[in-house]
Amino acid sequence: xxxxxxxxxxxxxxxxxxxxxxxxxxxxxxxxxxxxxxxxxxxxxxxxxxxxxxxxxxxxxxxxxxxxxxxxxxxxxxxxxxxxxxxxxxxxxxxxxxxxxxxxxxxxxxxxxxxxxxxxxxxxxxxxxxxxxxxxxxxxxxxxxxxxxxxxxxxxxxxxxxxxxxxxxxxxxxxxxxxxxxxxxxxxxxxxxxxxxxxxxxxxxxxxxxxxxxxxxxxxxxxxxxxxx
Amino acid sequence: xxxxxxxxxxxxxxxxxxxxxxxxxxxxxxxxxxxxxxxxxxxxxxxxxxxxxxxxxxxxxxxxxxxxxxxxxxxxxxxxxxxxxxxxxxxxxxxxxxxxxxxxxxxxxxxxxxxxxxxxxxxxxxxxxxxxxxxxxxxxxxxxxxxxxxxxxxxxxxxxxxxxxxxxxxxxxxxxxxxxxxxxxxxxxxxxxxxxxxxxxxxxxxxxxxxxxxxxxxxxxxxxxxxxx
DNA sequence: GACATCAGTTATGGATCCAAAAATAGGTTT
DNA sequence: AAACCTATTTTTGGATCCATAACTGATGTC
Numbered sequence: 001x002x003x004x005x006x007x008x009x010x011x012x013x014x015x016x017x018x019x020x021x022x023x024x025x026x027x028x029x030x031x032x033x034x035x036x037x038x039x040x041x042x043x044x045x046x047x048x049x050x051x052x053x054x055x056x057x058x059x060x061x062x063x064x065x066x067x068x069x070x071x072x073x074x075x076x077x078x079x080x081x082x083x084x085x086x087x088x089x090x091x092x093x094x095x096x097x098x099x100x101x102x103x104x105x106x107x108x109x110x111x112x113x114x115x116x117x118x119x120x121x122x123x124x125x126x127x128x129x130x131x132x133x134x135x136x137x138x139x140x141x142x143x144x145x146x147x148x149x150x151x152x153x154x155x156x157x158x159x160x161x162x163x164x165x166x167x168x169x170x171x172x173x174x175x176x177x178x179x180x181x182x183x184x185x186x187x188x189x190x191x192x193x194x195x196x197x198x199x200x201x202x203x204x205x206x207x208x209x210x211x212x213x214x215x216x217x218x219x220x221x222x223x224x225x226x227x228x229x
Numbered sequence: 230x231x232x233x234x235x236x237x238x239x240x241x242x243x244x245x246x247x248x249x250x251x252x253x254x255x256x257x258x259x260x261x262x263x264x265x266x267x268x269x270x271x272x273x274x275x276x277x278x279x280x281x282x283x284x285x286x287x288x289x290x291x292x293x294x295x296x297x298x299x300x301x302x303x304x305x306x307x308x309x310x311x312x313x314x315x316x317x318x319x320x321x322x323x324x325x326x327x328x329x330x331x332x333x334x335x336x337x338x339x340x341x342x343x344x345x346x347x348x349x350x351x352x353x354x355x356x357x358x359x360x361x362x363x364x365x366x367x368x369x370x371x372x373x374x375x376x377x378x379x380x381x382x383x384x385x386x387x388x389x390x391x392x393x394x395x396x397x398x399x400x401x402x403x404x405x406x407x408x409x410x411x412x413x414x415x416x417x418x419x420x421x422x423x424x425x426x427x428x429x430x431x432x433x434x435x436x437x438x439x440x441x442x443x444x445x446x447x448x449x450x451x452x453x454x455x456x457x458x
Numbered sequence: 459g460a461c462a463t464c465a466g467t468t469a470t471g472g473a474t475c476c477a478a479a480a481a482t483a484g485g486t487t488t
Numbered sequence: 489a490a491a492c493c494t495a496t497t498t499t500t501g502g503a504t505c506c507a508t509a510a511c512t513g514a515t516g517t518c
Contacts, residue, residue, distance in 0.1 A: 004472070029500070039473045044501085045277055052281040054380050062480055062500065076375035079320075083312040091308075146305035148388060151283050156381060233502070257469070268503045273471085291470065291510055 005042035008032075009049050016055055016066055017160065023068040026059065053158040069160050075215065077162030082211030084153045085137065085164075086204040088144035089191060093200035101143055105192045108136045109185075116185045121178045123171060129181055130165060136188055137164045140195075140207070167214045179221045184213050234271035237261075238278050245284055245295055246389065252297040255288065282387040298389050304444065306391030311440030313382050314366065314393075315433040317373035318420060322429035330372055334421045337365045338414075345414045350407045352400060358410055359394060365417055366393045369424075369436070396443045408450045413442050 012032070015021050033043045047064050050056040056064040097105070112132045115125055141150045157163035167184060171177075187210040194203035241261070244250045262272045276293050279285040285293040326334070341361045344354055370379045386392035396413060400406075416439045423432035 028498090030498095040500090041472050041474090045274065045471095048274055048277055049281060052278060052384070054377065060480095070375070073375045073377050076320075076373075076377040079316055080313065080377060080381055083316045084309065087308055087312050091305075144305075146299070146302045148283065148302050148305040148309060148385075148391075152309055152381065152385060155281070155384060156377075159377060162377075259469075269470090270502050270504090274501095289510095 004038050005045040008036055008038060008042045008046040011036055012046055012050055013055065013158065016050075021066050023066050025066050027056065027064050027066065053155060055158060073159070074161045077156060077159040078211050078215050080156050081153060081162055081164065082208040084149060084156065085141060085211065086208040088141045088149050088153075089195065089207040090200045090204035091144045091149075092140060093195050093198050093203040095145065096198065097195055101139065102196060104139055105136070105195065108132055108139065109189050109192050112136070112185050112188060116178070116181050121174055121181075123174075126171070126174070126177065126181070129185075130167070133167065133184070133188075134165060140191075161214065164211075173223050176218075176221045176223045180213065180217050180223065183217060184210070187213070233267050234274040237265055237267060237271045237275040240265055241275055241279055242284065242387065245279075250295050252295050254295050256285065256293050256295065282384060284387060302388070303390050306385060306388040307440050307444050309385050310382060310391055310393065311437040313378060313385065314370060314440065315437040317370045317378050317382075318424065318436040319429045319433035320373045320378075321369060322424050322427050322432040324374060325427065326424055330368065331425060333368055334365070334424070337361055337368065338418050338421050341365070341414050341417060345407070345410050350403055350410075352403075355400070355403070355406065355410070358414075359396070362396065362413070362417075363394060369420075390443065393440075402452050405447075405450045405452045409442065409446050409452065412446060413439070416442070 012021075021027065027047070029040045029043050029047070033040045036043070047056060051058065051064065055067055057067050059065045112129060115129050115132070118125065141153055144150070157165075167181070187206060191203055191206045191210065194200075194206060241250075250256065256276070258269045258272050258276070262269045265272070276285060280287065280293065284296055286296050288294045341358060344358055344361070347354065370382055373379070386394075396410070416435060420432055420435045420439065423429075423435060
């Protein structure tokens with residue numbers, strides 16, 4: 001099954017993300033449907049979903065517009081992920097890691113470590129580290145005992161820059177980015193350490209701080225600020 | 230505009246909440262449409278929305294089923310609200326309260342205080358206090374600087390027992406409930422105090438603890454446990 | 459007897475149609 | 489000239505239609 005409505009959702013997300021639909025711009029069902037070459041039905045479904053995700057909002061009585069995103073909204077998205085992933089880490093530490101999960105987390109850290117401490121990083125390496133990073137976060141979030149947390153996080157991740165994927169932005173400053181990723185990697189190691197030791201508060205706080213890596217750490221290493229904050 | 234799809238959403242929420250649709254039960258578009266006396270279109274829209282909210286989930290290739298909710302899921306919903314409202318309170322404390330907001334919060338506390346310290350509470354009083362409680366939480370959440378937080382919370386509130394409204398359950402034990410509400414009221418006062426003083430961490434932690442009131446405080450006052458936890 | 463395959467049935471997704479509500483534009487009145 | 493009312497156009501929401509994918513059951517073969 002092709003699931004046109006699903007492709008419509010991702011296509012619209014992409015368009016909004018890339019600024020092809022500007023904040024405040026009104027979206028008309030027919031126009032979007034024509035643009036995607038589909039009928040209005042999947043577009044209507046997509047609009048509902050994107051409204052739930054917070055990318056669109058209703059204007060008065062009729063129509064959806066692309067939601068404006070302020071710098072504070074971006075910060076908020078990051079902080080929300082921080083507290084939610086922090087909650088996941090705390091719960092995990094409190095109930096204890098399974099041997100299986102402990103091994104998986106340590107494998108993540110191991111792989112990341114070998115990758116990030118090379119003398120020079122290629123574009124490809126950074127991408128690879130991004131995958132490891134995603135795996136790490138997913139492991140913690142999906143093992144916190146309830147889908148409620150992972151659901152809340154994945155909903156939040158649709159907000160611009162809120163996802164843990166949005167660490168690496170600037171590919172022109174690989175050297176500086178590497179230092180940033182090394183710090184991120186260290187934070188991963190510390191989180192695993194805390195989780196293994198059952199230090200739940202420490203795990204929570206480390207995870208909360210870790211969320212800020214994409215937003216607040218770059219300038220310290222000379223990466224020009226990606227966004228106005 | 231009647232917005233049939235909206236009534237379909239709320240009707241379905243109610244049916245699931247009341248257990249008329251059991252966890253694990255499969256929902257068919259036609260059957261639900263017939264039950265509500267509408268066509269399939271609004272039902273399809275409603276299914277998507279309820280899936281986003283976490284009340285329904287897809288089964289394999291075809292169909293939606295009512296999501297199973299474990300005791301741990303309920304606890305998780307409460308904890309998620311705790312960290313999110315805690316985040317809101319912290320942000321509020323850090324940026325400082327406007328005179329307007331300070332007055333509104335203090336009015337909330339004032340009204341609640343007069344109400345809750347009567348010698349005996351009626352059913353009506355408890356309902357009234359529920360409204361004040363809702364106002365209090367809304368004031369904090371909606372003034373945290375970004376709609377991202379209030380959106381995340383209102384999505385979370387659709388989960389069973391996760392909303393701050395679900396404090397009062399047991400109307401047969403008014404005396405015990407009163408003691409619980411007095412504690413809740415005290416927590417409100419402490420939160421306002423911390424907010425006014427700019428004690429951001431204290432405000433956050435009080436708010437997080439406050440989330441547990443519906444779940445963990447009842448037994449201390451002799452209210453039989455509402456749910457199996 | 460169990461498993462696989464094939465036909466029949468059912469349910470869902472997408473497209474189209476229709477009616478009603480809302481935006482817009484134009485004209486009239488004060 | 490501004491405001492209000494009306495008529496036209498636009499847009500959305502709901503219903504229906506159609507094709508296709510998924511489930512069910514039966515038959516046949518190993």
